[in-house]
Each structure stands twice: as C-alpha cells, then as structure tokens.
Amino acid sequence: xxxxxxxxxxxxxxxxxxxxxxxxxxxxxxxxxxxxxxxxxxxxxxxxxxxxxxxxxxxxxxxxxxxxxxxxxxxxxxxxxxxxxxxxxxxxxxxxxxxxxxxxxxxxxxxxxxxxxxxxxxxxxxxxxxxxxxxxxxxxxxxxxxxxxxxxxxxxxxxxxxxxxxxxxxxxxxxxxxxxxxxxxxxxxxxxxxxxxxxxxxxxxxxxxxxxxxxxxxxxxxxxxxxxxxxxxxxxxxxxxxxxxxxxxxxxxxxxxxxxxxxxxxxxxxxxxxxxxxxxxxxxxxxx
Numbered sequence: 001x002x003x004x005x006x007x008x009x010x011x012x013x014x015x016x017x018x019x020x021x022x023x024x025x026x027x028x029x030x031x032x033x034x035x036x037x038x039x040x041x042x043x044x045x046x047x048x049x050x051x052x053x054x055x056x057x058x059x060x061x062x063x064x065x066x067x068x069x070x071x072x073x074x075x076x077x078x079x080x081x082x083x084x085x086x087x088x089x090x091x092x093x094x095x096x097x098x099x100x101x102x103x104x105x106x107x108x109x110x111x112x113x114x115x116x117x118x119x120x121x122x123x124x125x126x127x128x129x130x131x132x133x134x135x136x137x138x139x140x141x142x143x144x145x146x147x148x149x150x151x152x153x154x155x156x157x158x159x160x161x162x163x164x165x166x167x168x169x170x171x172x173x174x175x176x177x178x179x180x181x182x183x184x185x186x187x188x189x190x191x192x193x194x195x196x197x198x199x200x201x202x203x204x205x206x207x208x209x210x211x212x213x214x215x216x217x218x219x220x221x222x223x224x225x226x227x228x229x230x231x232x233x234x235x236x237x238x239x240x241x242x243x244x245x246x247x248x249x250x251x252x253x254x255x256x257x258x259x260x261x262x263x264x265x266x267x268x269x270x271x272x273x274x275x276x277x278x279x280x281x282x283x284x285x286x287x288x
Contacts, residue, residue: 013187016158019045020052020198028057028084034077041074043226044205046100046108048198053082054096054112055194061094061114063197063237067230068110078102087111092118126268134266135182135242138162141207144169159203160184168214175214177249181207184242197237203245204231204261204274212249212257213280226278227256233272242266247274255279 022030030053035041047068055063074080080100087095093115100108141161142154147170162182168175183203189195209224247261261274 011186012156013158013185016045016199016202017190017195020048020195022049022053022056022082024056025081028086030056030082030084032080032082034079036076039076041076041107042205043070043074043108043229044202046070046074046080047110047205047229047231048202049080050082050098050100050108050110051112051201052194052198053084054098054110055114055197057084057086057096058094058114061116062193063112063233064115065113065230065232066110066201067228068108069228070108070226072105072107073225074100074107075102080107092116124270126262126264126270129244129264129268132180132244133164135162135184138164138182139166141181156186158186158199159206160186161206169210177212177215178247179207179211179214180244180246182242183245185239189239193237196239197233199239200233200237200263200272201231203239204263204272205229205276207245208247208259208261208274208276209257209278209280211247211259211261212252212278215249215252216280223281224278225281226276228277230275231272232274235269235271237271243271252280255281 019032019035022032025031032049047066050068051063051066080102083099085097087097093113096112098110098112099106100110139162141163144163144166160183163169164180164182183206185199189199205226209226244264244266245261246264247259249257249259251258256277257280258277259275262270263272263274264270
C-alpha cells in the first residue's frame with residue numbers, strides 16, 4: 001500500500017481501491033492503513049473493507065449478503081484491524097463474522113454469508129421505470145448538497161452520484177420520503193468479483209439517511225449516524241457503468257429512521273437490496 005501522503009495525491013477511485021487491499025497480519029487477521037481527509041470514517045468504507053476481509057477467507061462461493069452494526073464512529077489517522085471468525089463452512093452456505101477495531105475499540109461488526117450457484121425458484125418484479133430521466137444532464141450530488149447546506153462542494157469521491165429530482169433536496173423542502181440517484185464509479189474496476197462486491201457495498205451507504213430526512217426539512221443542521229446496514233447481492237456482483245439507486249423510508253420513530261434501497265441496472269434488473277437504520281439528530285443544546 002502507498003504511504004498516506006502519496007495516497008492523497010491519487011485519484012479518488014484509486015484511493016478507495018487501495019484501501020480495499022488489506023494486509024494479512026495473522027491467521028484470518030487483516031489490517032488497513034489509516035485514512036485522512038475526513039472528520040470520521042465513512043461507514044460504507046468500513047463495511048466494504050470488512051467484507052473484503054471475509055471474502056479473503058472463502059475459497060468456494062460468492063458473497064450474497066452482509067449484515068453489519070456500527071458500534072462506534074471510526075477515527076481517521078488510526079489503522080483498522082479486521083478479525084475474521086470462520087463460523088461455518090457448509091456444503092451450500094459459508095458464514096463469516098468480522099470484527100473491525102481501532103486499538104482496543106470495536107467500531108463495526110459484520111456477518112457475511114456466501115453461497116455457490118444453485119438451481120431453484122427465481123422471480124423478479126420491479127415497478128416500471130418508464131419516463132425516469134437518465135443520468136445525462138442531471139446535477140452532481142455534491143453540487144446539490146452544497147446548495148442545501150451552504151458549504152463548499154467536497155472533493156470528488158470514487159462514486160459519481162447524480163440526483164433524479166434535485167428540487168426535492170432544496171432547503172426546507174417537505175419532499176416525499178423517496179429518492180432516486182444514478183451512480184457509477186469514476187473509472188473501470190478490475191475484473192476481480194470481490195472488488196465489484198466491495199464497491200457495491202461501499203456505494204450502498206450513500207444517500208440513504210438523506211432519503212428519510214426529506215420529510216423533516218432536509219439534512220441541514222442534522223447529525224446523521226448509521227446504526228446498522230444490510231446488503232443482499234442477488235446476482236454475481238458487477239458494477240459496470242450506471243446503476244439506479246432507489247430508496248424509500250416508510251417509517252421513523254424515536255429519532256431512528258429505517259430506509260430500504262434497491263440497486264438496479266439501466267434495464268431495470270435488481271442487482272442488490274439494501275436496508276439501514278440510522279439516527280437523524282439535531283445538535284444537542286449544551287446544558288446551562
């Protein structure tokens with residue numbers, strides 16, 4: 001892996017791919033170098049790295065689902081350690097458990113399930129996408145977010161995101177608790193299916209809590225925090241070109257919003273389903 005100073009000069013996709021390359025430091029134990037340039041670690045990156053650690057301990061079968069819990073906010077500038085437990089190696093299914101930690105603090109726990117191809121029932125139903133605008137001509141998410149929050153646009157991420165209905169992200173808009181964005185990587189991925197799976201997991205943590213915040217005036221002055229995250233990969237993972245990420249938040253209670261997401265190809269085939277619960281807090285007023 002490149003030193004952190006050199007890593008900061010690379011393009012955003014190369015930086016993320018480099019962070020997917022974990023160093024094996026023991027029996028089913030892996031490490032990732034510290035990150036910089038953010039206030040706290042991006043949860044999607046930690047989930048993707050945890051999945052990569054699990055995938056490196058499985059020889060037969062592909063990743064088909066993960067379930068993770070965010071235990072503590074990750075700290076930039078501190079290496080991550082991933083301890084993988086081999087829970088089960090069965091005939092059709094394999095299970096791994098991963099604990100991601102920084103020092104003595106556990107920050108994320110992941111359960112990952114793997115399976116090989118199997119003949120069986122299959123069906124799919126997706127609402128029609130007729131009339132939905134394609135990504136060409138739609139605004140980049142960072143420009144939409146900057147207008148909403150009044151902050152300067154952030155540096156480009158490895159994932160390009162374009163918002164289908166940007167007017168619903170305007171400050172104060174009481175928009176429906178649904179959101180659609182187009183996503184693609186800022187460059188081609190290697191052919192390694194593990195990298196495609198990890199990148200889909202990485203991208204799946206984008207935009208979700210913003211969907212729930214639409215009913216509550218948007219994300220301005222909010223302190224969002226993901227509590228858990230689940231991804232089901234329905235087909236051998238491929239992240240080639242644009243995908244549509246459609247999300248909705250049917251319920252929120254006690255400050256916790258639940259969001260369900262669908263990742264679709266431009267032809268309308270669902271490649272992944274995502275579920276997340278997260279906090280949408282206002283900044284706490286200090287006690288006098």
